[in-house]
Structure formats: structure tokens, C-alpha cells
Amino acid sequence: MFTDAVKFFTEFVRHPRQLGSIIPSSGYLKKRITRMADVAQAQLVVELGPGSGGTTRAILQAMPADATLLSIELNEGLYQLTGKIADSRYIAHHGDAAQLADILATRQLPEPDVVISGIPFSTMDTATGTNILATIHQQLAPGGRFVAYQVSDQVDRLNTFYGTSARSMEVEWLNIPPLRIWCWHKP
Ligand SMILES: C[S@@+](CC[C@H](N)C(=O)[O-])C[C@H]1O[C@@H](n2cnc3c(N)ncnc32)[C@H](O)[C@@H]1O
Numbered sequence: 515m516f517t518d519a520v521k522f523f524t525e526f527v528r529h530p531r532q533l534g535s536i537i538p539s540s541g542y543l544k545k546r547i548t549r550m551a552d553v554a555q556a557q558l559v560v561e562l563g564p565g566s567g568g569t570t571r572a573i574l575q576a577m578p579a580d581a582t583l584l585s586i587e588l589n590e591g592l593y594q595l596t597g598k599i600a601d602s603r604y605i606a607h608h609g610d611a612a613q614l615a616d617i618l619a620t621r622q623l624p625e626p627d628v629v630i631s632g633i634p635f636s637t638m639d640t641a642t643g644t645n646i647l648a649t650i651h652q653q654l655a656p657g658g659r660f661v662a663y664q665v666s667d668q669v670d671r672l673n674t675f676y677g678t679s680a681r682s683m684e685v686e687w688l689n690i691p692p693l694r695i696w697c698w699h700k701p
Contacts, residue, residue, distance in 0.1 A: 518566040518595055525591050532589060534634025534665075535691075538565055542688035543663060543695075544572035547630060550684065550697045551661040553577045556627040558655075560618075561585040562611040562646075563633035567596045573630065574601050584623060586611050588633075612642065614649050625655035636666035643672050651675035654700045663695045670696055677701075 519538055526533040539547075547569065553559055553576040564570040564585040573583055584605045587593040593608040607617055611633055618626075629650050635643045647669070650660050660676075662669045663686075670683070676698040683696050 515568075518568070521591060521595060522566040525589055529589060531634070531637040533565070534637055535565075535632075537690055538568045539632070539663070539693075540686075540689040541572075543686045543693060544569055546684060546686050546695055547661055547663055548572055548576040550682070550695055551628045551630055551659050553628060553630075557581050558624060558626040559583045559628045559630065560614065560626045560653075562614075562629065562631040562650075563587060564596045564606075565589075565592055565632065567592075567599055569630070569632060570596055570599060570604070574599070574604060577603070579603075582623070584617070584621070584626075586614065586617060611646050612649065614646075614653055618653060625653055625658070627655050627658050629654060629658070629660045631660070631662045631669075632664075634666075635662070635664060635669040635672060640672065643668065647673045648675060651700065656700060658700045660698045660700070661695060663693050665691055665693055667694065670694075673698060 522538050526536050564587050570585055582603055586607045586609050588610050596606040680699040686693050
């Protein structure tokens, strides 16, 4: 785990805007994310930006024995780390969250019940961020949950695809840095 954190930091130094965070998420944040997303009730979970795989392991621990987790990671070095996670329920994909629809279709996966995202919307341009959020909304199954954890509220400003009553937000102070976690429900 220490070497994974070192790798994460090294990749942050090389690609600060892509990673958006200097160290991986804390255990407190991981627990809050899986609870808010109700991962325990999901059949297909998609994780965007698994990083060094800490959040990925927490999702696998929380989800049912017959569920599937697909992660999509842009950074090649971090993708290699997640590829080492040995769990028959897990698929690691090297690619861009913007390609979510194509990736699900190519892998013949159904609409996900849950999408969890740590990708930094504040460092990408508005059009790219809006397109990714529109794709997530389009791909989510009815009744599905989209959870995003961020420092900036850019994701909340761009994500206009759900009604305001379908959105909740919590803060996790026990993380470096403290983060906001948003959850949107698709009717
Ligand atoms: C803040 S880190 C989160 C890492 C990990 N989930 C955690 O919480 O410890 C954001 C991750 O998103 C990845 N990322 C950024 N843009 C992406 C994109 N367009 N598609 C897929 N992954 C992306 C980065 O490479 C990085 O691993």
C-alpha cells in the first residue's frame, strides 16, 4: 500500500491536473463513498479514476459476491497498478471516462446501477466535463446512483441532468484535503 501511494505521488508530480490530488483517499472517505452509492445493492458498478486502487478495493469489499466492478483509468502507470487486483468480479480498463458508452458496449455490459467518480472536473474544460456527466446520466440504469467526490464544486455546477431533489451532498473532513461527496439519483 505504501509503494502504491508513492506511485500515486510520482504520477501526481508528472500529471498534476490529471490526478487532481496529491495522495489517495482516506479510509473514512472510502467508507462514505460506498455507503452513499449503496454499493451493497448494486449489480454493476463503474469506477472512473481508480488511481492506485484504494477506492477500488473498498468498492469490491462492499459490493455483493455476484456483482461486477469495471474501472476506467486514464493514467497508464496507475492502470497497471489496478490491473494487479485479483478478484474475479473486477475488470480494469485503460482509457478515458469520456468513452464510457463505447467501453460498456464493447465489453457487452448492461447499464450500471452505480457510477463512482474521482476524476477532477475542476481541471478539465467545461465542454469535456459536461460531456462526461451527460454520458454518465445517459448510461446509468433507472434508479441508479452517481457519486462524485471533489474539492471543487465544478461537478455540481455542470451536472444539471438530474432534478435538485435527486441530489444530496456530504463532507468528509477526515481526508487530505477534506472533500465534498455528491450523490445524484436517476429516477
Ligand atoms: C483524485 S484521483 C482519485 C484516485 C482514487 N480513486 C482515490 O480516491 O484514491 C483521480 C484519478 O482520475 C484519473 N483520471 C483523470 N481524468 C480521467 C479520465 N478522463 N478518465 C479516466 N480517469 C481519469 C486520474 O489519473 C486519477 O487516477
